[in-house]
Amino acid sequence: MSPAPGMPYRPNTTRASELRLMGLLYVGTLLLLFGVLYFTYKSFGKYREAQQQVRHLNRELLLMETSLSALKDAETGCRGYLLTHDTTFLAPYGPAADSLTACIAELERINTDPGMEPRLQAFSLLSNAMLDHLSGLAVIGPADSSARTQRVRVELMESKMKMDVLRDHHQRMVGDLRLARAGFLEEERAFGWSTPFMLLLYAVMAIMATALLFWRLFRTLKQAQLAEAEIKQKAVLLDTEVHSREFAERSLRRVLDTSPIGIMSFRAVRGPMGTIDDLEWLFTNDAGEGLLDRKAEELVGKRLLVEMPGNRSAGLFDAYVQVVESGQAFRAEQHYTGEGLDLWLSIHAVRLLDGVLVMFMDISAQKRAHAIAIESSRLELTDRIARTVAHEVRNPLTNLHLALEQLNDELPAAQREEAEPYISILERNIQRIGQLISEMLESAKRRELDLAPCHVADLMNKVMRRVADRLALQNMKGEVSVETDLPDVRVDHDLVELAFTNLAVNAIEAMEPHRGRLFLKAYRDGADVIIEIMDNGRGVPPEELARLFEPYYSGRAGGLGLGLTTSRTILNSHGVSVDVKSEVGKGTTFILRFPTNVMDQVERVA
Template identity: 25%
Template sequence: MPPDSPSDVEQCSTGPLVERPGALKEFVEATPAPVAMLDDDWRIVTHSRAWLEVFQNEGDETRNPIALDRIESTGQALSAREALPAPTDQRTFFEVFADPDDEWRTAFLRSLEEKGSRRGYGQRLSQPDGPTYQVDWEVRPWQTKNGSERGVLLSVIDRTEERHAKGLRRQVDHRFDKLVGTISEGVLLMDDTGVFRDGNEAAQNILGRPLDEIIGSRFDDDIWNGLREDGSPLPNVEFPFWRAYIEREPVQEEVMGVYPPDAPPRWIRVNAQPLFRSGQEAPYAVLVSFDDITDERLKEEALQTSRDLLSSVLTSSLDGIIVFSAIRSAGDTIADFECVLVNPQAEKLFESTAEDIVGMRLREDMPRQEEKGLFDAYREVVETGEPAEMEVHYDTDGQDVWFQVMAVKVENGVAVTYRDITDRKEAERQIREQAQLLDKARDAILAHDLDGRIVYWNKSAERLTGWSKEEVLGAQAHDCLYAPNEEGTLQQCHETMMAEGEWTGELHMRTKDDEERIVESRWSLVRDSTGEPKHVLVINTDITERKRLESQFLRSQRMESLGRLVGGIAHDLGNLLVPITLGVKVLKRRVDDTDDKVDQTLSMIQKSAERGSDMVEQVLAFARGVEGERVALQPELIVEEVEEMTTETFPEDVEVHIRTDADLRPVVGDATQIQQVLMNLCVNARDAMPDGGTLTVEARNVDFTEREARRNIEAEPGGYVCIEVRDTGTGMPDDVADKIFEPFFTTKEEGEGTGLGLSTAYSIIQSHDGFMDVESEEGVGTTFWIYLPAADEEATVEAQSPTNGEAEHERPSFDGEGTQVLVVDDEEFVLESAQQTLEAVGYEVRTALDAAAALRVMEKEAIDLVITDLRMPEMSGLDLIRRLQERHPDLPIVAASGVADGRTEEALDAGAQTFLAKPFTAEKLEAALQEALHATEEAAA
């Protein structure tokens, strides 16, 4: 029992049952250990002589040898009862010893009640007015079989240093040299019948059995089960102490195993010495000493297991392993390393045998390793104790060989593992080359784990997003890549990819500068070698420009379709309005001027018809483009006039800022039309800022390269003047901004706008070979860009503005008296209204409902001028003009149409002198006739 576990109590086996207390008293008195027998009133019934020796008074020098002493001596031994004085007065334990905290009383009671042994270590036991002892103790209950008497047995070991020293001195004095030599060992005394007659506490502890169970047992009883050193059963007759008795020779250092109760075997190293009496050949006893080597054996087994494991590792390891021992100089510095152990794999790696390698020195025999810095690395490992790892390259017969070298300190040396990583290095080289190829790919390629953390990022991903590889590796992909409104799409994408292994679709990404990019994204699930999902490979193709071009193309197609649609509608409306506009003029001439009400009514009809005509004109302008005088002009002059008009007319809470480049290029166009476009945009901007704001108009030079021009289907490579109109108004959603150039589309309340302003502006800019673009954000504002081609360097700039152009040259008027006019149209009411209007001013009018009828009229009558609609069934007006030019090359012809298509220019090229857009008024009709007649006269002159 260890003395360093004070007050530690543990349950042990139950105590003995006896026929009569007297037998137990004899046992107690005969035992060599300090034992006292107490009844259930805690009276000391008896005790052993050893008990008396432990607890005798300091002045009592009585020496009562223990039983072992007498057994070893010659002659018949006295019984314990004869050698031990009887107890004096049957005093209680607590009259002899102090128990202030009831610790001993509690231990006795619990032992009786629980019918089990209890132990304690290093507990204080003191006599009143006497010494205090430190004892290890065990208390065990006893009772008679009928239960009439009971009590406890208390055995102690004195751990007091002074007492321990005195006990050793007494044993020396009593001639127990052999016993002193084995006092830390278990000691048993076996008589010549094989029965154990005595023993010490150590024997009890080692064997794991109570001493009273051991003493009195025979070596071949059931409690004695032995094992050979190899683990096989050991017959009792081969026990070392019995063999010592039989062979009459000492048995030394023999190892055997014994079984404690309910415990694994313990291993003991046994010495057995036969004891002889003088003159006798047969021993009368055998002194058995043994020590517990279980831990030593377990350590040896563990060491052997480690050796076996090490041998197995060395043999089966795929890495080469070499152990080097440090060779030290006289100054105790490491001068070299000598190889002392090599495994089979190292032999293969270095293409040599263990016999050749073992004994080699690193610096002397392996110069290439020293060249690679391995000597210095190994020396540092030995000196610091820190492991080292490095990669070493060898060029062997023209082949690259790579080793990963790992060195750890062992006793006076290093254990080094050499791992052939040539294949890994080659794979890394290939991966680097592939990574370089991926970096050259135009697509942005990235990979992230299943938690969304980015693990790979190529150069194109850097170019697309602006994020460098160092900034994004380890970051969450959805935090730095995707727009917030893509959360649902990303969730669907992830679910589809996990279910099907891949996903393809469009995503909106955000760059580092918070710019939105549209990508065609392809996600693929990457699995590891076991088939488990590990990473997600993402390939993003930037389709922002493509989507923009698609949008522009679709808008252009839509505008073209709308142009054809509204052109056709305008044509029909024009035909319907022609009789009204012409008829009002005729009616006014015929109605009495004194009838004011009729005149007012006709004026109202005329104004409404003219307003309708203007709207049709605007629609036609959108459909066919706007004609006008095209001269080289300075756009900054137009911008300055816009500044004047907006500053003078806009509310004070609208701040107007104008900026132009100092060297702004000239453009070719109609100043009035360009000003109309700018004013339209500025007025819309003002209306979008009901609570005030900032209107900015900027004009600057821009240049489109071929690559930049490809980003806009309406752009051409070259120089442009960009006029930007930007407001801080309410802005527009994308679906509205996409339709604002369409005719009749307006966001204003009913009656506040026709929806033709921006469509007309769009048409004007297109007719100038330019284009417009728009960007808007709700709550932020709207920006329009007008791009006008810059004029050639040799173009002469006209010093004109929209308000300072020259007056039109007056042409001589013609009197219609006697002029024969043929009007050709497939609409009868147009023919009638035109006929009445022209006849009212003196023209003689013939009509034809189609081209064939017109040709017949021309064959019969002398016609001075022809007005023909271009859109007619069967033979078109254009074909009619060509026929007329063939037969009557000097005939003045007026081409009329309400449709926006290319026939206007074709008609003029085919021989028509002028073009008359439907719907037209009487004044425009008369002016067109006069212009055609005048042109013919000038051509003849």
């Protein structure tokens, strides 16, 4: 059903929902198939592992049986020799001993069960003892006497007892191996059927998933055809709405052009899927032209993201789309830096038919004043803390200094000479701490301003002269550029000169000798005077920019990190905002904005 004329167009999202559902189904099927494949792989691995264990245990059982069989052959041969006095019965003894030794060595080599090691050693000892006993039987002579008969009887009885012990030990070891083999056989049977079952399941799921995906694809294509026809019909309605809106906008323009707030209206530009791809300019009032520095004739009919692509990166385009789609108003304060602009804007956007009406006002001056006030409050707190710390440290520091002087006076000459290096270290560090306290207080203290008109060019040239020796020493260049007809600024000459000098010295120290270039530039931006201090030094990494004005933070070895803090304190007391732009390897720029009415700014900071 088409929307009634004058009603906002709402796209049919059925096709998009179908695509999302197909995507989810596809991803879910893939994950499920990969899961089944993974479990199949793991099952097959378990099956192979169980097979290997069974083969290993069969090998151990075979070796155990071979060992026992060799002992039996040796024992049988010795018994036959004792009973018949025929030496041919001793023939199996040698091969049996060799076979037994080889079997036991192989068992010890292939054994992987630490618990079986002691039992193998015991079996080896028993087997060797049995072989030693049998070798003793083989040397009994064939003489026929009652004494020999009695000895043979005793030896045979002892042989039987040893063999019984050996058989018992062998039987327990074989029983444990068979029990372990039974467990792995059970595991082999368990995993033997699961692998083909999982493969079959994988194939069935793949066929079902493919069939389902094709069914949904054909269904979606059919719905897309219907949606395309619906979109074409709605496009005709949109053109009608545009014509009616144009008439209404012409009537409103005369009223809106008198507003001090920038006002712009846009029409939604929709793509084939019904989603908003861009916004087309329909109207901009005079205040909007002034803020954007563009004439309405240059913007009307153009696309927002083509003329001002910064709206997308700033998130404003998405916010405007949300206003059109949901009907909920959007309010925000936004720092906009696209297309060469650098403004803080208060933005209010509301839906207007199938478009958006945007009202905005430049609040950069209020933001800068607020930032300066916050920074001044922070520095005032730092000042109070610094004074408290200085008071708590200076008293014991003075006591240390007096005690050190007294110690130096009272020590005998010989001991004084011996203690001189340590006393010198203490004196230097006491002086260092005192210097740090003084500089900390100086950097954070509240400034009493003696404001007077100051010519910007004179101020900048004076600063360049103060650092000229440093530039010449490092074989660097310095340049001053001042726009003509700049108004004077009301400042405390000495303090601002100190602040500028600190910034210039910081720039010089960041540059390389023979390549450095210090550039001081002044120009007008609206009602404000902008002064830039630029260098082509090493630059400041983005993660360190926020800490640049922190006390005791320094990017160079040996620096106290108070010069920039002092400059920031002085400039804040004048109501001057400070921005820093830096790029590693290319240099840093300090941007100082002197407001039109410095006294208003100073009162606001105070």
